Amino acid sequence: MANVPVHEWTLLEAARKVREKEISSRELTGAILARIEALDPIVHAYVTVLAEGAAAQAAACDEEQAKGTLRGPFHGVPIGLKDIFCTRGVRTTCGSRILRDFLPPYDACVAERILAAGAVLTGKHNMDEFAMGSSTETSFFGPTRNPWDVSRIPGGSSGGTAAAVAAAMCFAGVGTDTGGSIRQPASLCGVVGVKPTYGRVSRYGMVAFASSLDQGGPIARTVADAAALLGVIAGYDRRDSTCVDIPVPDYLAAVERPVKGLRVGLPKEYYEGEGLSPEVRAAVEKALKALTDQGAVVVEVSLPHTEYALSTYYLIAPAEASSNLARYDGVRYGHRAEGASGLIEMMSRTRAEGFGDEVKRRIMIGTYALSAGYYDAYYGKAQKVRTLIRDDFTKAFEAADVLLTPTAPTPAFRLGEKTGDPLTMYLSDIYTIPCNLAGIPGISVPCGFSSEGLPIGAQLLSKPFREETLFTAAGAIERAIPVRRVAPVRG
Amino acid sequence: MAFETVIGLEVHAQLSTRSKIFCACSTAFGASPNENTCPVCTGMPGVLPVLNRKAVEFTIRTALATSCAVQRRSVFARKNYFYPDLPKAYQISQYELPIALGGHIDIEVDGGTRRIGITRIHMEEDAGKLIHEGEFAGAQASLADLNRCSVPLMEIVSEPDMRTPEEGGAYLRRLHDVLVYLGVCDGNMEEGSFRCDANVSVRPVGREAFGTKVELKNMNSYRNVEKALEYEVRRQVELIEDGGEVVQETRLWDANAGVTVSMRRKEEAHDYRYFPDPDLLPLIVDDSWVEELRGTIPEMPAEKIARLEAQYGIPRYDAGILASTRALADFFEASAAIYGGNPKTTANECVHWKDAVLAGTLSPETIAHAVEDRERGTISATASKKLVELVLSTGKPFRTLRDEQGLTQLSDASALDLLVDKVLAASPKEVEAYRAGKEGLLSFFVGQVMKESRGKANPKVVREVLKRKLG
Numbered sequence: 001m002a003n004v005p006v007h008e009w010t011l012l013e014a015a016r017k018v019r020e021k022e023i024s025s026r027e028l029t030g031a032i033l034a035r036i037e038a039l040d041p042i043v044h045a046y047v048t049v050l051a052e053g054a055a056a057q058a059a060a061c062d063e064e065q066a067k068g069t070l071r072g073p074f075h076g077v078p079i080g081l082k083d084i085f086c087t088r089g090v091r092t093t094c095g096s097r098i099l100r101d102f103l104p105p106y107d108a109c110v111a112e113r114i115l116a117a118g119a120v121l122t123g124k125h126n127m128d129e130f131a132m133g134s135s136t137e138t139s140f141f142g143p144t145r146n147p148w149d150v151s152r153i154p155g156g157s158s159g160g161t162a163a164a165v166a167a168a169m170c171f172a173g174v175g176t177d178t179g180g181s182i183r184q185p186a187s188l189c190g191v192v193g194v195k196p197t198y199g200r201v202s203r204y205g206m207v208a209f210a211s212s213l214d215q216g217g218p219i220a221r222t223v224a225d226a227a228a229l230l231g232v233i234a235g236y237d238r239r240d241s242t243c244v245d246i247p248v249p250d251y252l253a254a255v256e257r258p259v260k261g262l263r264v265g266l267p268k269e270y271y272e273g274e275g276l277s278p279e280v281r282a283a284v285e286k287a288l289k290a291l292t293d294q295g296a297v298v299v300e301v302s303l304p305h306t307e308y309a310l311s312t313y314y315l316i317a318p319a320e321a322s323s324n325l326a327r328y329d330g331v332r333y334g335h336r337a338e339g340a341s342g343l344i345e346m347m348s349r350t351r352a353e354g355f356g357d358e359v360k361r362r363i364m365i366g367t368y369a370l371s372a373g374y375y376d377a378y379y380g381k382a383q384k385v386r387t388l389i390r391d392d393f394t395k396a397f398e399a400a401d402v403l404l405t406p407t408a409p410t411p412a413f414r415l416g417e418k419t420g421d422p423l424t425m426y427l428s429d430i431y432t433i434p435c436n437l438a439g440i441p442g443i444s445v446p447c448g449f450s451s452e453g454l455p456i457g458a459q460l461l462s463k464p465f466r467e468e469t470l471f472t473a474a475g476a477i478e479r480a481i482p483v484r485r486v487a488p489v490r491g
Numbered sequence: 492m493a494f495e496t497v498i499g500l501e502v503h504a505q506l507s508t509r510s511k512i513f514c515a516c517s518t519a520f521g522a523s524p525n526e527n528t529c530p531v532c533t534g535m536p537g538v539l540p541v542l543n544r545k546a547v548e549f550t551i552r553t554a555l556a557t558s559c560a561v562q563r564r565s566v567f568a569r570k571n572y573f574y575p576d577l578p579k580a581y582q583i584s585q586y587e588l589p590i591a592l593g594g595h596i597d598i599e600v601d602g603g604t605r606r607i608g609i610t611r612i613h614m615e616e617d618a619g620k621l622i623h624e625g626e627f628a629g630a631q632a633s634l635a636d637l638n639r640c641s642v643p644l645m646e647i648v649s650e651p652d653m654r655t656p657e658e659g660g661a662y663l664r665r666l667h668d669v670l671v672y673l674g675v676c677d678g679n680m681e682e683g684s685f686r687c688d689a690n691v692s693v694r695p696v697g698r699e700a701f702g703t704k705v706e707l708k709n710m711n712s713y714r715n716v717e718k719a720l721e722y723e724v725r726r727q728v729e730l731i732e733d734g735g736e737v738v739q740e741t742r743l744w745d746a747n748a749g750v751t752v753s754m755r756r757k758e759e760a761h762d763y764r765y766f767p768d769p770d771l772l773p774l775i776v777d778d779s780w781v782e783e784l785r786g787t788i789p790e791m792p793a794e795k796i797a798r799l800e801a802q803y804g805i806p807r808y809d810a811g812i813l814a815s816t817r818a819l820a821d822f823f824e825a826s827a828a829i830y831g832g833n834p835k836t837t838a839n840e841c842v843h844w845k846d847a848v849l850a851g852t853l854s855p856e857t858i859a860h861a862v863e864d865r866e867r868g869t870i871s872a873t874a875s876k877k878l879v880e881l882v883l884s885t886g887k888p889f890r891t892l893r894d895e896q897g898l899t900q901l902s903d904a905s906a907l908d909l910l911v912d913k914v915l916a917a918s919p920k921e922v923e924a925y926r927a928g929k930e931g932l933l934s935f936f937v938g939q940v941m942k943e944s945r946g947k948a949n950p951k952v953v954r955e956v957l958k959r960k961l962g
Binding site: 085086092094099102104105106108203204205206207208210211212238239240241242319320322323326327329331332333343347367370371372375379 | 536542
C-alpha cells in the first residue's frame with residue numbers, strides 16, 4: 001500500500017490523509033487535476049473542468065485547516081458532479097446544446113451538501129443529453145469513452161461520472177439514475193454505483209428528466225466510499241416535496257456487517273432472458289457464491305411483471321420528460337434560435353436546434369402518451385402496471401432481504417454499436433429499470449471481468465430505505481472478489 | 492318562441508397569502524417587473540414546487556363557507572401549453588381531483604332567495620403578464636413580467652343555475668362578499684384579484700336539454716359581466732331565430748364596442764395533456780384540520796343580513812347595505828352597542844359615513860355619540876353632520892368638539908321659556924291673530940325663537956313651549 005499513487009487512494013483514505021495532514025488539499029487536488037489534464041482528452045469524462053476553481057477551493061480548505069477548522073468529512077477532497085446538478089455560477093449543460101451556456105443562479109441540494117462536507121468540486125461530468133441514453137453517446141458535447149477500453153462506451157447516462165471515477169479523475173462523484181443511469185455505467189466501468197430509495201436524496205436542483213423516477217446517488221471505487229458519500233447527500237430537504245423525512249443511518253457501519261443468514265433472492269425472470277451474456281451470468285454467480293460462502297442463504301423469488309417493465313418505463317419516463325423539458329423554449333435562458341419572425345417560430349426552431357434526436361424522440365413519445373384520447377390507454381395503463389411491478393417487489397421482499405441480479409446484460413459495447421437501434425439500446429437497462437419503477441434502492445458492485453478485460457457488475461436490490469442491507473451485501477462481495485478499481489485507460 | 496337563459500360562472504380569486512403558492516416570493520401588487528421572482532417561479536431547470544399551507548387553509552375555509560365537501564385527498568396536475576408568460580410551460584392546477592366539491596350559495600333576486608350550486612373549488616397558480624409595447628434590442632418586442640407567476644388562485648365553478656344576467660351579477664357580488672368576509676381574497680377586480688369567465692347558453696322555455704354553450708372571457712367588472720351576458724344572450728337568441736346555430740366557442744367581451752368577439756372554436760381548443768404532477772404528493776387534508784378551520788368561519792353575508800334585521804329591527808334593505816362589507820356591519824354593531832336608541836338612525840349614519848368607516852378614520856363612539864345627542868335633542872341634525880366632519884379633520888372626540896363649538900341645542904323647556912316670552916312680547920299683533928284662529932302663525936313664532944337662539948334651540952321643544960304659552 002505504501003506506493004499507491006495519490007489518485008488511486010479511496011475517497012475515505014484521501015479524506016483521512018488530508019484530515020491528518022499527511023497531504024494538503026492543494027497537493028491532492030493538484031494530483032487529480034494533473035490526471036484530468038492527461039487523461040480527459042482521451043476519456044472525455046468532463047464537460048467542464050474547474051481547474052482554477054478547484055485549486056482555489058483547495059487553497060481555502062488548507063487555510064481553514066491551518067486555523068483549525070474542517071468543513072466536513074470530505075474536507076479538501078476532489079469530487080465531481082454529473083452535469084445535471086445545478087451549480088451556482090458554474091455552467092450546467094445537462095449534456096444539451098439547449099443549455100450549452102446556462103449558468104444556474106443557485107446550487108442543487110446535492111451540490112450544497114457535498115460542498116458543505118468540504119469537497120473540492122473538480123468539474124461537471126459528461127452525460128447523455130438530459131440523462132436520456134445508456135452510453136453517453138447522446139451528449140451534445142460528444143461521447144465519453146470507457147477507461148477500460150476507449151473504443152467502448154462507459155454506459156449511461158452517468159457515463160462521465162463513472163468513467164471519471166474509474167479513471168481516477170476524481171475520488172467519487174454523484175450521478176443520477178432514472179432507469180439505471182448510475183448502476184449501468186458503474187457496472188460497465190467497474191465501479192460502485194448506488195441508486196437510493198426514491199425520496200432519499202433531494203431532487204432540488206437536479207435537472208428533471210422523469211420526476212417520479214429520478215434519484216441522485218453516489219458513484220465511487222469502493223462500497224465504503226459510496227456508503228460515506230450517500231451519508232452526506234441523503235436526508236430530508238423541504239424544497240423537495242417528494243423527499244422523505246426519515247433519519248439517515250450510518251451507512252459506513254453497514255459495510256462491514258456479516259451476511260450470515262442474509263436471504264438472497266434470485267428473481268428467476270432476470271436469469272431467463274435471452275440477452276444475458278454467459279460471461280455476465282458467470283460473474284454474477286461468483287458474486288452469489290461469495291455471499292453464500294459467507295453464510296447467506298439463497299431463495300428463489302419471482303417478479304412476474306418484469307416483462308412489462310421496459311414498456312411501462314418507456315411510457316412514464318417520456319411522458320414526464322415531455323412536460324419537464326417544455327420549459328426550454330428560448331424565452332428566459334439557454335439557447336434561442338436566431339432570426340425567427342414570431343413567437344411560435346422562435347420556440348419551434350429553438351427546440352429543433354437545441355435538442356438532439358433521442359430527446360426529441362422521447363418528447364414525441366411522451367406527448368403522444370399524454371394526449372387526449374390516448375392517456376388512459378398509455379399513461380394511465382402504465383401507472384397501473386407500475387403498481388403491479390411495485391407489488392411484485394413487496395412480495396419478493398417477504399422471502400428475501402436482498403435480490404441479486406446482473407446490472408447490465410452485457411459488458412461495455414462499442415461506440416456506435418447501438419446508436420442506430422434505439423430499442424436494442426433500451427434493452428441495456430432491462431435489469432435496472434424495474435427498481436426505479438418500484439422506487440426501491442439498488443447498487444451495482446464490481447464482481448469480475450470479461451475475457452476481454454471489461455468490468456462486470458452485480459446488482460443488489462432491497463426494500464425501500466434499506467440501503468444498509470445493500471452496503472452489507474455489496475461489502476461482502478467486494479471483500480471476496482477484490483478487483484482492480486482504477487482503470488488503466490487503454491486504447 | 493320564448494327562450495330561457497342558462498348561465499354558469501367560473502371565478503378566479505387570488506388568495507390573500509403573503510407568499511406565492513409554490514415558493515416564498517411575495518405576492519404584493521405593484522412591484523417593479525420581475526422583482527417578486529426566484530428560480531422556482533421562473534421555472535429554472537431543476538426547481539421544485541412546495542405547496543403553501545396557508546393557500547390550502549384559505550381554500551378550505553372558502554369551501555366550508557360555501558357548504559362544499561372538503562376532499563380528504565386531492566391532486567395537483569400539470570396543464571401543459573407553451574406561452575412566454577408561463578415559465579415551466581405548464582400550469583400546476585387541480586384537475587380531476589379538486590380540493591372541494593358540491594356546495595352552494597344563496598342569492599337574493601326580486602325579493603326572493605335562489606340557491607346557486609357550486610360544482611367545485613380547486614387551487615392553481617397564476618401565470619405572468621406580457622407587455623406588448625416598447626422596443627428591445629432595436630426590435631419590436633414583448634416583455635415578460637413574471638411577478639404574478641405562481642400567485643395562488645382558487646377557481647370556483649358554479650353549476651349552470653343562473654337564469655338571467657342579473658342573477659349572474661347577484662351571484663358574483665355575493666361570492667365576492669363571502670371571500671372578502673373570510674379574508675381569503677381582497678376582492679379587487681381592477682388588480683385582477685377577482686376575475687370571472689362565464690358559460691352561457693339559451694334554450695326554448697320548457698326544454699330540459701341545454702343549448703350549445705359559449706364561454707365568455709375578459710369581463711373585469713360586475714357591470715361588464717352583466718352587459719356581456721345580456722349581449723351574448725341576445726346574440727344567441729337572434730342567431731337561432733334567424734335559423735342559425737350557436738357554435739361552441741370562446742368569445743371575448745369588448746367593453747368599448749359592447750360586443751363579444753369569437754376567440755377560438757371548440758376544434759381549435761388546446762389539448763393540455765393533463766397528468767398528475769409528480770413533483771407534488773397528493774394533498775391529504777385530515778378531518779381535524781377541517782374542523783379546526785370550521786371554527787374560524789365568520790358569519791356569512793346572508794346570515795348576517797337576517798340577523799341584523801331580526802336583532803336590530805332595521806329594514807332588510809339597510810341590513811343588506813351594512814352586510815355588504817363585513818367591516819361596516821361590525822362598525823354598525825359596535826356603535827349600536829355603545830348607544831342603543833333607534834338602530835335605524837345608527838344604520839343611516841353608518842351608511843352615510845361609509846367611506847370614513849372603511850378607511851378606519853371614524854370610531855364607533857363618534858357615530859354612537861352623534862346618534863345619541865341627536866335623539867336626546869342635544870344637537871341638531873345639521874350640527875351632528877358638522878361635528879362628524881370636524882372629528883374627521885381634527886381627530887378630536889365628538890363631544891369635546893360639540894362643547895367647544897357651542898353647538899349644543901337648547902332643549903331645556905325652562906331655558907326656552909325666556910326666549911319664547913321675549914318673542915311673544917315683541918309680537919303682540921301676531922299673538923292676537925294666532926289666538927283669533929290663525930294657527931299658521933306658529934311657524935312664524937318658531938322661526939323667531941330659532942333666530943333669537945341663533946339656531947341652537949331645539950325646534951321640536953320650541954313648538955311645544957309655544958303651544959303651551961299660546962294655548
